[in-house]
Amino acid sequence: MGADDGPTIVTIAERAGVSIASVSRVLNGQSTRPETLQRVMAAADALGYVPNAAARSLKSRRTQHIAFAMADIANPVYLAMVREIQQVLRAAGYRLVLHSTDADVDDELEVLRGLGQRYVDGLILCPIRVTAGHLAELARTSVPVVVIGSVPDGQRVDSVRADSRTGVALAVRHLYEQGRRRIGFVNGPLDTVPGAARDAGFRAALADVDLDYEPELVELGDFYLEGGAQATARLLDRTRIDALLCANDLMAVGALRTLRERGRSVPGDVAVVGMDDTDLATTTWPPLTSVGLGSAERGRRAAELLIDRIAGAGTDRHRQILVPPRLVVRGSSR
Amino acid sequence: MGADDGPTIVTIAERAGVSIASVSRVLNGQSTRPETLQRVMAAADALGYVPNAAARSLKSRRTQHIAFAMADIANPVYLAMVREIQQVLRAAGYRLVLHSTDADVDDELEVLRGLGQRYVDGLILCPIRVTAGHLAELARTSVPVVVIGSVPDGQRVDSVRADSRTGVALAVRHLYEQGRRRIGFVNGPLDTVPGAARDAGFRAALADVDLDYEPELVELGDFYLEGGAQATARLLDRTRIDALLCANDLMAVGALRTLRERGRSVPGDVAVVGMDDTDLATTTWPPLTSVGLGSAERGRRAAELLIDRIAGAGTDRHRQILVPPRLVVRGSSR
DNA sequence: CGCACCTCAGTAAACGTTTTCAGGTCGGAG
DNA sequence: CTCCGACCTGAAAACGTTTACTGAGGTGCG
Numbered sequence: 047m048g049a050d051d052g053p054t055i056v057t058i059a060e061r062a063g064v065s066i067a068s069v070s071r072v073l074n075g076q077s078t079r080p081e082t083l084q085r086v087m088a089a090a091d092a093l094g095y096v097p098n099a100a101a102r103s104l105k106s107r108r109t110q111h112i113a114f115a116m117a118d119i120a121n122p123v124y125l126a127m128v129r130e131i132q133q134v135l136r137a138a139g140y141r142l143v144l145h146s147t148d149a150d151v152d153d154e155l156e157v158l159r160g161l162g163q164r165y166v167d168g169l170i171l172c173p174i175r176v177t178a179g180h181l182a183e184l185a186r187t188s189v190p191v192v193v194i195g196s197v198p199d200g201q202r203v204d205s206v207r208a209d210s211r212t213g214v215a216l217a218v219r220h221l222y223e224q225g226r227r228r229i230g231f232v233n234g235p236l237d238t239v240p241g242a243a244r245d246a247g248f249r250a251a252l253a254d255v256d257l258d259y260e261p262e263l264v265e266l267g268d269f270y271l272e273g274g275a276q277a278t279a280r281l282l283d284r285t286r287i288d289a290l291l292c293a294n295d296l297m298a299v300g301a302l303r304t305l306r307e308r309g310r311s312v313p314g315d316v317a318v319v320g321m322d323d324t325d326l327a328t329t330t331w332p333p334l335t336s337v338g339l340g341s342a343e344r345g346r347r348a349a350e351l352l353i354d355r356i357a358g359a360g361t362d363r364h365r366q367i368l369v370p371p372r373l374v375v376r377g378s379s380r
Numbered sequence: 381m382g383a384d385d386g387p388t389i390v391t392i393a394e395r396a397g398v399s400i401a402s403v404s405r406v407l408n409g410q411s412t413r414p415e416t417l418q419r420v421m422a423a424a425d426a427l428g429y430v431p432n433a434a435a436r437s438l439k440s441r442r443t444q445h446i447a448f449a450m451a452d453i454a455n456p457v458y459l460a461m462v463r464e465i466q467q468v469l470r471a472a473g474y475r476l477v478l479h480s481t482d483a484d485v486d487d488e489l490e491v492l493r494g495l496g497q498r499y500v501d502g503l504i505l506c507p508i509r510v511t512a513g514h515l516a517e518l519a520r521t522s523v524p525v526v527v528i529g530s531v532p533d534g535q536r537v538d539s540v541r542a543d544s545r546t547g548v549a550l551a552v553r554h555l556y557e558q559g560r561r562r563i564g565f566v567n568g569p570l571d572t573v574p575g576a577a578r579d580a581g582f583r584a585a586l587a588d589v590d591l592d593y594e595p596e597l598v599e600l601g602d603f604y605l606e607g608g609a610q611a612t613a614r615l616l617d618r619t620r621i622d623a624l625l626c627a628n629d630l631m632a633v634g635a636l637r638t639l640r641e642r643g644r645s646v647p648g649d650v651a652v653v654g655m656d657d658t659d660l661a662t663t664t665w666p667p668l669t670s671v672g673l674g675s676a677e678r679g680r681r682a683a684e685l686l687i688d689r690i691a692g693a694g695t696d697r698h699r700q701i702l703v704p705p706r707l708v709v710r711g712s713s714r
Numbered sequence: 715c716g717c718a719c720c721t722c723a724g725t726a727a728a729c730g731t732t733t734t735c736a737g738g739t740c741g742g743a744g
Numbered sequence: 745c746t747c748c749g750a751c752c753t754g755a756a757a758a759c760g761t762t763t764a765c766t767g768a769g770g771t772g773c774g
Binding site for chain 2: 759760761762763
């Protein structure tokens with residue numbers, strides 16, 4: 047097979063009549079005699095030299111790659127994170143390796159284990175459930191990990207999480223202030239991180255405004271549109287509501303559809319509030335009131351945290367960042 | 381710095397009392413005497429050995445990474461591609477490196493050039509515009525590239541493209557069959573690949589059904605929601621229409637909003653058709669009729685093509701695949 | 715019984731960098 | 745005139761794999 051395998055540092059050295067060490071030094075901007083520098087640069091240019099990433103990584107133990115693992119990139123929440131992460135990484139000279147795990151825990155663990163191959167310098171992990179397996183793997187990863195979501199105290203990882211409790215409280219209070227008293231709640235599965243947090247938040251929020259928690263006002267969907275539509279239908283079949291909080295925007299869109307099919311006006315008969323404040327919220331009619339949980343910000347902070355951690359020594363304490371929620375009121379609730 | 385830098389092939393060799401060559405052979409599943417195999421496996425397990433990706437790549441010239449570069453991952457079209465690509469890649473043992481270039485041509489070229497570092501085994505490129513610079517870089521990339529979109533004949537790349545001409549024709553014919561005669565068209569910028577293709581398609585399609593091309597029926601948006609809403613407003617201000625074709629779903633959603641604000645019923649007064657058939661189409665009311673251009677399929681085929689090309693010798697002719705469009709009729713046009 | 719073969723394991727040379735270490739040259743100070 | 749430091753450079757040793765090539769031992773056959 048041909049010898050035209052692209053120029054290496056050796057090729058340049060020969061052409062410039064210097065040693066490979068000098069070439070390396072010039073290429074890495076270390077001080078060199080002007081003439082040498084000149085010669086090496088000329089040779090490199092002429093040959094169209096491009097450094098080999100694998101060789102560099104082998105020596106430097108840096109790949110300039112960072113992985114992001116989440117359940118499903120099609121979910122607008124993760125999408126917002128990916129976007130933001132990519133931006134931060136690119137600015138810092140890193141590339142993004144994407145893992146969409148289809149909410150499969152084994153896949154996620156697989157990614158965590160794969161870290162040992164050191165094909166990335168760090169990982170941002172946004173798990174949908176945190177299992178014992180996760181903690182075990184986290185405890186002995188070979189590269190820094192930042193978790194988006196909650197993590198038991200004392201873990202060796204930095205984390206960034208949304209304050210969905212407060213978020214739910216914002217929504218409930220808003221609906222209460224609009225005079226709504228029968229507030230339905232379409233949540234996601236309770237054994238997921240966001241589902242559990244929202245459930246706790248909902249109970250606490252009701253107590254805050256002196257409303258009782260009535261199980262018949264709560265239904266579970268699956269965080270997707272159809273599931274939200276069906277959960278809403280079950281809720282309407284069972285009881286009377288004048289407001290509906292959905293655990294994410296996608297389910298809220300499903301709810302809007304069901305309400306329309308049943309001839310209920312929004313916000314006249316039922317005020318609807320979603321969560322995550324994704325782009326979807328502005329595409330519906332009426333536009334959807336939604337509680338933003340800062341997905342973009344969580345992504346950004348996580349990326350920054352990770353880059354910090356990679357750069358600095360790993361000595362200092364691990365940080366936990368809490369991103370505050372923000373209620374964006376639109377037509378569906380006023 | 382501790383010496384506990386993780387076990388290498390050498391550590392295993394020592395512990396198992398064999399040479400590193402034997403270890404490598406065992407790890408790569410080459411035939412070995414049962415006892416040796418046994419010893420090596422035991423040692424590897426005990427040490428929790430994980431191979432080093434950089435070292436492996438350096439020797440094998442394979443990284444098991446593939447890059448995908450597109451304008452903006454937040455665009456549902458690209459999103460569908462990413463999803464599908466990721467799936468195919470994962471099944472084949474590759475990882476996905478994502479480049480979201482913000483439609484910046486220089487960034488795209490930068491990615492193309494970076495390929496020389498060989499940090500990936502191949503690239504899937506979905507350019508929004510194809511410049512001379514692209515062709516120049518494509519002509520001398522060091523790894524295989526598959527382009528999603530059109531590429532001049534005779535290039536050294538495989539390509540997969542949508543048949544947006546036929547797609548537009550399907551939409552126009554559908555609207556015509558519904559009895560619509562004043563068909564408005566909200567297109568994207570004409571200097572983009574999709575914009576140009578759709579413009580050509582629209583003219584041809586009108587001719588097919590014996591309608592005249594009237595410039596006053598055409599407006600340009602920017603492929604985003606607001607732009608679509610505004611373009612629709614301009615169209616309505618200027619002339620009378622009973623149907624509206626939008627060059628993508630996002631603009632169609634904007635159009636729906638403007639129509640509602642102006643008190644025009646859909647599909648009663650105006651039938652609306654989008655393009656790309658993204659998830660958005662099922663979230664609107666009425667649900668949006670849309671021409672699917674097979675983004676998911678394009679992603680899948682591109683990934684398959686690339687993997688093929690990487691595996692097989694590069695000898696055979698470069699392929700061009702044309703993905704057929706599909707009209708999905710929903711409530712907004714009947 | 716000897717020779718050719720086959721199977722398996724070990725030695726050593728890559729792969730393309732970065733980096734340490736040991737000169738070598740030059741200028742200035744003693 | 746000698747000696748010392750400052751500055752550059754080149755030789756060579758890593759980094760952790762894979763992969764010829766070589767050699768040793770065992771088997772089958774003449």
